[in-house]
Amino acid sequence: MTQLLGAALRGTGSCLPARVVPNDEFTEVLNLDTTDEWIRTRTGIRERRFAGSGESSATLGTDAARKAIESAGLTPADIDLIVCATVTPDLMCPATANLIQAALGCRHVPAFDIAAACSGFLYALSVGAQYVRTGAAKHALVIGAEVLTRTVDFTDRNSCILFGDGAGAVVLSGTPVLTAGVRTIRLYSDGSRQELIQVPSRVTPNPPPGPPQLQRLDYMRISGREVFRFAVTRMVELIEQARADARELGLSGIDVLIPHQVNQRIIDAALESTEFPADRVVVNLDKYGNTSAASVPIALDEALRAGRCKPGDTVLLVAFGGGLTWSSALVTL
Ligand SMILES: CC(C)(COP(=O)(O)OP(=O)(O)OC[C@H]1O[C@@H](n2cnc3c(N)ncnc32)[C@H](O)[C@@H]1OP(=O)(O)O)[C@@H](O)C(=O)NCCC(=O)NCCS
Known part of the structure; x- marks a missing residue:
């Protein structure tokens, strides 16, 4: 075994x-x-x-x-x-x-x-x-x-x-x-809502006619308003679920929240709904915007180097985006 x-x-x-x-x-x-x-x-x-x-x-x-x-x-x-x-x-x-x-x-x-x-x-x-x-x-x-x-x-x-x-x-x-390190990871996806965020590829099944240099195949398309609603709903769920996971693991709570950096209004809405204290949330989207898969590890690295979280703290990482996908990890530093 x-x-x-x-x-x-x-x-x-x-x-x-x-x-x-x-x-x-x-x-x-x-x-x-x-x-x-x-x-x-x-x-x-x-x-x-x-x-x-x-x-x-x-x-x-x-x-x-x-x-x-x-x-x-x-x-x-x-x-x-x-x-x-x-x-x-x-x-x-x-x-x-x-x-x-x-x-x-x-x-x-x-x-x-x-x-x-x-x-x-x-x-x-x-x-x-x-x-x-x-x-x-x-x-x-x-x-x-x-x-x-x-x-x-x-x-x-x-x-x-x-x-x-x-x-x-x-x-x-x-x-x-x-009891050190990654404690829980929760991953979800819903491919039926794939059209809300897309970056078409050159091997798309439906390439438009015309010479490749005139095709705007590669451009990202998002339905911002719908993604906004999805992001708030899922972020609230992930925070509540992580709180339950933390209790089950016997942890004293979540010390720091590091969310995917998309929009301050998404974060604020989720914090309000879950009553999570804003002073325990790491935000750097003002400097970097949405860096997709890089956003959570950049914020985590900056938070550690700035002393925003320290050894022994339990950190909740939360992300959501194209797929649609949403995910969280509870990590004890
Ligand atoms: C995109 C986003 C910033 C738009 O903010 P919003 O408050 O939802 O704005 P709306 O989409 O309701 O648009 C409101 C108005 O602002 C306009 N607008 C949109 N972008 C604008 C911009 N950069 N500058 C000025 N006006 C803008 C819209 O055209 C719309 O005008 P209309 O009412 O005349 O049609 C927001 O929905 C968001 O952050 N969504 C998630 C982003 C996302 O998909 N990220 C990738 C995956 S994680």
């Missing part, structure tokens, strides 16, 4: 592109019919980062991973598994995880991608945690890396103002202490 281990969060890292894009750039440079005031008051976003030339999910993910490995006190040679969550891979094949493996100089360990949109990091974390808990991997590298700004339509004011690029990573390590 396999002896289960704990999956401890041993290190974290993040990487943001250098180029800061303030809200005004959409009006002044892109001539979009919007204002800084509208974007700030309707979303909470003030600025975001855009990947520059030579930057990609693989390069940002590699940088975040290197920092996570360093903060874990390990070297790339110690890593036994690489899982990268992304819906903006550098290539359709090979996986972004393979590119990161090569860039880091890791051993010939399993490396693969997971596509679960904004829930991707928590889906990837669940895989990493299972490998570590069963002893199949001693040290698992889990990454969320995205360059979603390369998929948005810059003439669509409903969506293009929302997104930013970046990457975050964690190292999970096996420990005999079963």
